[in-house]
Amino acid sequence: MKILFERLMNQTMNTSKRSFDNREKRSIRDKYKRSFQNKSKRSFRNKSKRTFHKRLPRIGSGDRIDYKNMSLISQFIGERAKILPRRVNRLTSKQQRLITIAIKRARILSLVPFVTKK
Numbered sequence: 446m447k448i449l450f451e452r453l454m455n456q457t458m459n460t461s462k463r464s465f466d467n468r469e470k471r472s473i474r475d476k477y478k479r480s481f482q483n484k485s486k487r488s489f490r491n492k493s494k495r496t497f498h499k500r501l502p503r504i505g506s507g508d509r510i511d512y513k514n515m516s517l518i519s520q521f522i523g524e525r526a527k528i529l530p531r532r533v534n535r536l537t538s539k540q541q542r543l544i545t546i547a548i549k550r551a552r553i554l555s556l557v558p559f560v561t562k563k
Contacts, residue, residue: 504536510543512550518557522548526561 504510508517521536521544523529528548531541551557 504540510540510547512547512554512556514547515551515556518544518548518551522557524561526558 504517508514510517512518521529521534528545531538534541534544536544548557552559
């Protein structure tokens with residue numbers, strides 16, 4: 446009986462020692478992974494904490510977004526006749542959508558060129 450008890454105790458001691466070693470190895474691996482992950486996530490976190498830029502009212506309340514309004518449409522077209530992105534225009538998403546539709550309609554009616562020459 447004593448022999449069985451001693452064997453059982455030795456086995457538990459060995460397994461606990463092994464599990465401690467494994468835990469130690471895991472903790473070292475996890476620390477390395479965490480430090481590597483933190484460095485890669487820092488740039489993402491900084492981008493998300495940007496200050497909010499208030500949209501400037503480039504389109505007045507009286508201005509109508511329409512394909513016929515060439516003076517308004519020409520403000521939102523780049524020098525290569527490309528539609529400028531929303532972050533450059535500083536428009537709301539709804540205004541940008543309406544401007545894009547108006548520019549495309551004006552292109553089809555050949556009021557605005559699709560591409561400009563160099």
